[in-house]
Amino acid sequence: MSDTALRPTSLLGDASVMLGRSVRLSVRNMDALFTALFLPVMLMLLFVYLFGGAINTGTEYVTYVVPGVLILCAGFGSSLTAVGVSQDMNGGIMDRFRSMDIKGASVLTGHVISSMARNLLSTVLVLAVAFLIGFRPEANPLQVLGAIGILLLFVLAFSWISAAIGVVSRSVEAANGFGFFVLFLPYPSSAFVPIETMPTWIHGFAEHQPMTPVIETMRALLLDQPLGNSAWLALAWCGGLLVAGVLAATFAYRRRVS
């Protein structure tokens, strides 16, 4: 393709316009926003007050469960990217964007960055409610930032995976299905109960799935405990998923649109 530019095409400029668009669309999609913001809070209250009394984790249950709720919230929040992307892919607007010489990846980038903004908001909300019901982290500000940082890296990686799912989904409903999968992924991990209490056959999966090291890292940082190798594992998982997600999304996008 010869691309003698008459006007500069800038991925960054296009992506920032697309980000504004995605943010407006998510803020105005009240149902989805409400679910993304309040479902995690409801689940946290449910775990702490209804199940928490029966679960013995060696600490206050709320202290144990907050990182798990945060990851549940982040996973579900990221998966909404698939819905937004697939709405675009299956509607008329993609044809217009493509016929306008806009960098293709900018549409996906806009959705991913807006997903990060949305998740940051819901993370803050969960932490605020957690604090109200007795969560007292023992972390210094740097550790808190570290915990939020690793969570956002996880959100970035999962949002790109979601974007890829959104691109290949032939309907919005199919893209929605990914959200349910992600919603259940934290259960077989150390999110809500210690893995040792689970049947042995599931240990292998629960210990080695990507959410566990991210949760363990956040837990260690927030409670000022030794990190062990969980931070490296979490970074490796998130980095790997991020690369895979970006490649899959852009590859699928090119396949789908040409």
Add this chain to the structure above:
Amino acid sequence: MPEQPAIEATGLEKAYGEVRVLRGVDLQVARGSVFSLLGPNGAGKTTTVRILTTLLPADAGRALVAGYDVREQRSLVRRSISLTGQDTAIDELQTGEENLRMMGRLCRLPRRRAAARATELLDQFDLTESGSRRVGTYSGGMRRRLDLAASLIVRPEVLFLDEPTTGLDPRSRQQVWEVVTDLTRSGVTIFLTTQYLEEADRLADQIAVVDGGRIVAQGTAAQLKQQVAGHRLDLVAADRRAFDALTGHLGARVVAPVPERLTFSVATDGTANHVRAVLDEIDPARRAVARFTVHSATLDDVFLALTGHTTTQQEKETAGV
């Protein structure tokens, strides 16, 4: 050297698996003209538009739009065109103004310029009052107008309109027609697809009739109408036996026979002499033909004569291609 056409396509072919959607389409569209691709659903109209707007690669053939090759110079083509597709390409959750401003920014206008252009367009398309409302609350006609406005942020060399009035009520259709007529005055080349003969007749300088992935006729509305001899003689047979005998006698000259209603038509020049001669020829005993009417040919007749079916007949069977 003659001026280069706005669109020049030769031998475009496209197949989806076994289904051959385009079987060698050739087109030439003069700069500043309105060109209409007329045909039923599934004839290959949208596929042609998607190829010409770089959204879909053709299996064979070559196309130049605004002088650039749609395959080799995709970016340059994209900078010269605008597309208003069949599906509305605006965000329901954004206001009309936000949609236009966003498109302006994506056309790389500076922020302030984009806002000013949005205001101008809202005014031009009679949407100023609804500009601050979300598109979700708009009527079909308003959406279509906004959609058109969004494709005119920067004046394109070639504007593609894929069935711009399908599904609109008559009043909204009229409004879209006015917009298109205004645009032609500003020198934009317009490539328009439609299933409506009236629309092509009204807007287009040149019409190409497409059916089954091929151009079956091309010319001005007047030229096309001449192809069916200008007038049409509609006949009603006395009974089924007479119907069979009459249509049998006429053979290939029969247009639109409907056995259940005993009706069929024949092309005529509309003179009394010719009508009398046709009647005498096919019904010398003066018993087989019950009634007749003569009227001047419409584009519908052209379509029927060229393709053997009306524009609406095969819609559902081939929809979606």
